Amino acid sequence: DAGVTQSPTHLIKTRGQQVTLRCSPKSGHDTVSWYQQALGQGPQFIFQYYEEEERQRGNFPDRFSGHQFPNYSSELNVNALLLGDSALYLCASSLVGSGRETQYFGPGTRLLVL
Amino acid sequence: GNSVTQMEGPVTLSEEAFLTINCTYTATGYPSLFWYVQYPGEGLQLLLKATKADDKGSNKGFEATYRKETTSFHLEKGSVQVSDSAVYFCALRGSQGNLIFGKGTKLSVKP
Numbered sequence: 547d548a549g550v551t552q553s554p555t556h557l558i559k560t561r562g563q564q565v566t567l568r569c570s571p572k573s574g575h576d577t578v579s580w581y582q583q584a585l586g587q588g589p590q591f592i593f594q595y596y597e598e599e600e601r602q603r604g605n606f607p608d609r610f611s612g613h614q615f616p617n618y619s620s621e622l623n624v625n626a627l628l629l630g631d632s633a634l635y636l637c638a639s640s641l642v643g644s645g646r647e648t649q650y651f652g653p654g655t656r657l658l659v660l
Numbered sequence: 661g662n663s664v665t666q667m668e669g670p671v672t673l674s675e676e677a678f679l680t681i682n683c684t685y686t687a688t689g690y691p692s693l694f695w696y697v698q699y700p701g702e703g704l705q706l707l708l709k710a711t712k713a714d715d716k717g718s719n720k721g722f723e724a725t726y727r728k729e730t731t732s733f734h735l736e737k738g739s740v741q742v743s744d745s746a747v748y749f750c751a752l753r754g755s756q757g758n759l760i761f762g763k764g765t766k767l768s769v770k771p
Contacts, residue, residue, distance in 0.1 A: 588761030602756040
């Protein structure tokens with residue numbers, strides 16, 4: 547049973563560039579959430595996708611956008627990169643159900659903005 | 661709003677010592693509570709969870725009990741191993757379905 551996978555594992559960009567990160571959820575899961583984890587901090591919720599729509603969003607600017615595909619995989623896009631966007635980006639998948647669904651995380655993509 | 665507070669780290673213990681990592685939360689209602697573990701260079705792994713008051717979550721020798729009276733979910737293990745060295749995150753499930761994390765507690769276990 548494949549877990550959550552993310553690509554790429556590492557990425558280096560310069561300020562002002564744009565980046566796309568990818569996530570494939572755990573088999574059987576239909577919901578994908580994205581988190582940003584700055585160095586030495588806990589993950590912060592960016593947004594959540596279900597049925598190909600953004601359902602919930604945390605306190606992140608519009609430079610952060612996403613997409614979910616019919617096969618439930620997802621992309622996170624960040625435009626006009628800032629130095630402060632350097633972080634580990636984590637994808638988590640879950641199955642919408644009773645409302646107490648557990649989120650399972652991928653290994654993350656480490657983004658460095660120079 | 662909802663929030664999670666964890667004890668400050670780092671925590672350094674000798675092998676076979678007893679571990680407690682404190683976690684308290686502020687929330688409306690009784691959200692599900694979680695402990696996640698992050699090994700160096702890796703993503704988060706679910707360690708254990710509790711979905712209602714007085715539930716005890718357990719896994720790999722770790723335990724945590726959902727205490728609504730004290731709004732706490734402290735992580736404990738009776739005898740730690742070197743392989744338990746990692747960062748531990750306490751989290752609650754928010755009303756939007758997102759997870760709200762504490763800042764993490766780094767545990768180092770020495771042989």
